[in-house]
Amino acid sequence: MENREIALDVKDLRISYRCLKSFSIKRSLLQLKKSKVEIFEAVRGVSFQVPKGEILGMVGKNGSGKSTMLRAIAGIFSPDSGTIDLHGHSVSLLSIGVGFQKSLSGRENILLSGMLLGFTEEQVREKMDEIIAFAGLGRFIDMPVKTYSSGMHSKLAFSITAVLESDIMLIDEVLSVGDVRFKRKSSRKMKELISNKDRTVVIVSHNSETLRKLCTSLLWLHDGQVRMVGKPDEVLEAYEEFMN
Amino acid sequence: MKFVNDLKKYWDYTKRSAKAELKSEVASSYLNWLWWILDPLLFMMVYTFIAQVVFSGREKFFPVFVFIGLTMWNFFNKIVIGSVKIVRNNSAIVSKVYVPKFILVIQKMLVNGFKFVMSFILMVIMMFFFRVPITWKILYMIPIVLILWILTFGISNLMLHFGVFVEDLRNVMTVLLKLTFYMSGIFYSIPKRVPAPYDEFLMRVNPIAFLLNSARGCMLYGEAPSVQMLLFWGVFGLVVSCVSIKILYKYENSYVKVI
Numbered sequence: 001m002e003n004r005e006i007a008l009d010v011k012d013l014r015i016s017y018r019c020l021k022s023f024s025i026k027r028s029l030l031q032l033k034k035s036k037v038e039i040f041e042a043v044r045g046v047s048f049q050v051p052k053g054e055i056l057g058m059v060g061k062n063g064s065g066k067s068t069m070l071r072a073i074a075g076i077f078s079p080d081s082g083t084i085d086l087h088g089h090s091v092s093l094l095s096i097g098v099g100f101q102k103s104l105s106g107r108e109n110i111l112l113s114g115m116l117l118g119f120t121e122e123q124v125r126e127k128m129d130e131i132i133a134f135a136g137l138g139r140f141i142d143m144p145v146k147t148y149s150s151g152m153h154s155k156l157a158f159s160i161t162a163v164l165e166s167d168i169m170l171i172d173e174v175l176s177v178g179d180v181r182f183k184r185k186s187s188r189k190m191k192e193l194i195s196n197k198d199r200t201v202v203i204v205s206h207n208s209e210t211l212r213k214l215c216t217s218l219l220w221l222h223d224g225q226v227r228m229v230g231k232p233d234e235v236l237e238a239y240e241e242f243m244n
Numbered sequence: 245m246k247f248v249n250d251l252k253k254y255w256d257y258t259k260r261s262a263k264a265e266l267k268s269e270v271a272s273s274y275l276n277w278l279w280w281i282l283d284p285l286l287f288m289m290v291y292t293f294i295a296q297v298v299f300s301g302r303e304k305f306f307p308v309f310v311f312i313g314l315t316m317w318n319f320f321n322k323i324v325i326g327s328v329k330i331v332r333n334n335s336a337i338v339s340k341v342y343v344p345k346f347i348l349v350i351q352k353m354l355v356n357g358f359k360f361v362m363s364f365i366l367m368v369i370m371m372f373f374f375r376v377p378i379t380w381k382i383l384y385m386i387p388i389v390l391i392l393w394i395l396t397f398g399i400s401n402l403m404l405h406f407g408v409f410v411e412d413l414r415n416v417m418t419v420l421l422k423l424t425f426y427m428s429g430i431f432y433s434i435p436k437r438v439p440a441p442y443d444e445f446l447m448r449v450n451p452i453a454f455l456l457n458s459a460r461g462c463m464l465y466g467e468a469p470s471v472q473m474l475l476f477w478g479v480f481g482l483v484v485s486c487v488s489i490k491i492l493y494k495y496e497n498s499y500v501k502v503i
Contacts, residue, residue, distance in 0.1 A: 017501050071500070075342040078497030093340060100336060101261075103268045112264065115257040116341050144268070 007052040007089055007200040008073065008168060013082035015043040015068055042068040044224040045082070055194055055201040057215035057232060059239050065224040066204045070170045073202065089167035089200070092117050094158065102146040106137060106156055109145055113160050127163050134189070135159035136182070155182055162189050169193065171203045190214075208236050247489050250344040258347055262354035280359045281366060284314045291431035303433055305464050308370050312463060313430040313456050315363040320396050320452060321421055323352050327400035328407035328414045331499050338500060345496045346489060349400045353393065367463075376464055384462040384469055391478045392455050398484030405491050408499045428452040433460075451477045 017040045043065040050056050058066050071077045073084055074093040100109045110131050114124030132141050135156045140148060148156070161169070171190075194201050194214060205211055211218060211232060218235035220228040228235050270277045291310045296302075303309045330348050331338055338345075371378065407413050427450055428434075434443050434453055446453050454477065458469030 071339075076339060076497070076500050101264070102336075104264050105268075108264045108268075112257065112261055113341075115260060116337065116343060118253075121256055121260065 005052045005087075006049050007054075007087060008050040008202070009083075009085040009087065010049070010069075010073070011047050011083045011085075013043055013046045013069065013072065013084065014041065014080045015065070015072055015077060016041040016080050042224055043072070043079075046221070046224070046226050047082075048219060048226065048229065050200055050202065052200055053197045054217065055203065055215045057211040057218045058202065058204045058221060059206070059211065059218060059235070060221035060227075061243070064221045066221055067172055069221070070172055070202065070204060073168075074170055086168065090118055091168040091170065092161050092164075092166040093170045093172065094161040100145045100153070100157070103144050105144055106135075106141040106148070107132070109156070110160055114164050117161070117164055117166065119164055124164070131159045131163045134163055134185070151179065151182075158186055162186070162193060165193065165196075165199070167198070168200045168202070171201065171205075208240065212236060246493065247346075250347070251350075254344060254347045258351050258354060261351050262358070265351075265355050266358060280362050284311060284318065284363050285366070287314055295431045299432070303436075305371075305374050305376055308367065308374055308376060308464060309433075309460055310431050311363075311367055311370060312459050313428070315360060315367060316392060316456055316459060317425065317428065317430050317452065318363075319356050319360045320392065321425070322356050323349070323396050323400050324403055325414070325417060325421060326352050327403040328417055330404050331408050335500075345404060345492050345499070346397075346401055349397060349404060352400070353397065357393075371463070377466065379462075379466040381462040381466050381468050384474075385459060387474055387478070388455055388459050388462070388469065391451075391474065391481055394481035394485055395451055395477065398481055398488050401485065401488030401492055405488070405495060408502055424450065424452060428456055430456070433457075448473075451480070 046065075046069065048056075058069070060066050068077065070093060072079050073086075074091055076093070101112065104112070107128070110128060111121065111124050114127070115121060135141070135152075135158075137148075137152055137156060140152060145153065145156075191214070193199060203211065203215065215232045218228075218230065218232045219226060220235050220239050228238055288307055288311045291314070292307050295310070296306060327349055330352065331345065334348055337343060403413070403417065410416075427446055429437070429446075434446055434457060437443075438446060447457065448454075454469075454473055458474070461467035461469055
């Protein structure tokens with residue numbers, strides 16, 4: 001494992017939500033005394049590396065900083081200190097409900113989301129039929145997204161990121177999307193994506209079964225710090241014992 | 245510069261997104277595209293009535309005079325006020341994928357720019373209708389519009405940034421923009437109507453008033469604007485834009501933490 005190419009390199013990552021609360025001019029005029037600045041450190045000094053083609057699972061109780069870290073890796077957050085090195089790989093965050101513009105049709109949204117993920121218009125158009133077929137929304141694909149049910153919403157979101165593949169995929173609790181049939185279809189697609197040797201995947205999930213089945217290694221986050229890294233079985237055993 | 249690269253990279257997206265927004269505006273109601281034209285036309289009538297009947301103003305080609313003012317003002321006003329909450333309104337996108345935040349402003353500028361062009365075409369038609377003598381000075385419109393766009397971009401970027409952190413910025417800006425509206429002479433002529441020391445003052449400190457007055461001068465009355473002032477506001481706009489881009493790049497990744 002030592003000589004394998006590293007796809008994702010996170011070093012001493014710290015993310016906090018301190019002093020970024022929005023304020024209102026009215027409130028600061030009315031209350032002369034300063035409100036206390038709340039500091040909340042979501043991620044405190046986490047370092048890890050993921051070799052190319054690995055599937056890293058992340059576990060931890062709610063609020064332990066898993067989603068924050070995924071968002072930081074996707075480039076949406078900036079870390080307060082520490083570095084995230086993607087070694088030039090493309091990255092996409094696969095989570096429930098990718099950002100859609102509600103008044104536009106599903107088709108338009110596929111195009112726009114794809115272009116936001118860094119694909120050209122032609123590339124997205126090439127994959128368009130595949131995405132539409134995978135989402136299986138029928139005639140709803142040409143209706144505004146605001147008319148979609150929440151299930152349809154996440155089906156479309158999943159299809160876009162699943163069909164438009166990137167080198168590193170970050171998956172946030174996505175394995176339970178849609179109805180039974182779509183769930184089966186999506187988990188088959190996931191396995192297909194994951195089994196690609198060149199793809200690096202980071203999964204956040206609370207489902208021990210999926211983690212055990214899919215991951216090559218596991219990272220246990222506790223209160224924003226790494227508690228344990230290792231083989232899925234060992235980490236899960238310790239984690240479950242701790243949670244009970 | 246990073247800005248140019250990002251602009252190139254996201255240009256296709258911005259264009260598509262603007263086109264999609266315009267299309268959805270038309271799709272949601274068939275009369276909507278008509279409103280792009282009707283809106284300034286109707287407001288022109290309102291202000292023409294108020295200025296000519298109530299305040300007995302006597303500008304030459306008054307309806308076109310108001311129309312030029314409204315077209316330019318609407319462009320500036322809509323984008324600036326829209327930028328205050330722009331990150332919050334796009335939180336679905338911003339919290340899922342990285343976008344340089346000024347792209348959101350440029351997308352808005354394209355949408356409103358399209359309406360601006362529509363309005364401008366109407367303006368030219370009106371000039372023929374009212375038999376406005378057209379001189380070569382109309383070419384001054386090119387730098388005037390360019391400066392208006394640069395200024396709008398810079399100011400909107402700043403609004404975007406502070407709008408994230410200051411909750412009630414929108415209320416403040418609504419009042420400030422209303423003030424600017426009345427101070428820009430949309431439906432009256434500042435040099436003719438405002439008493440002596442103040443008209444000079446307004447024309448000097450309010451770029452919108454200056455740009456409006458220059459636009460009317462070169463389109464309707466064959467007057468050349470002050471090149472010195474044009475240059476000044478052009479440079480000012482560029483400086484504001486550069487500073488605001490710097491600020492956006494520095495802070496844009498923390499916006500998601502606040503909203």
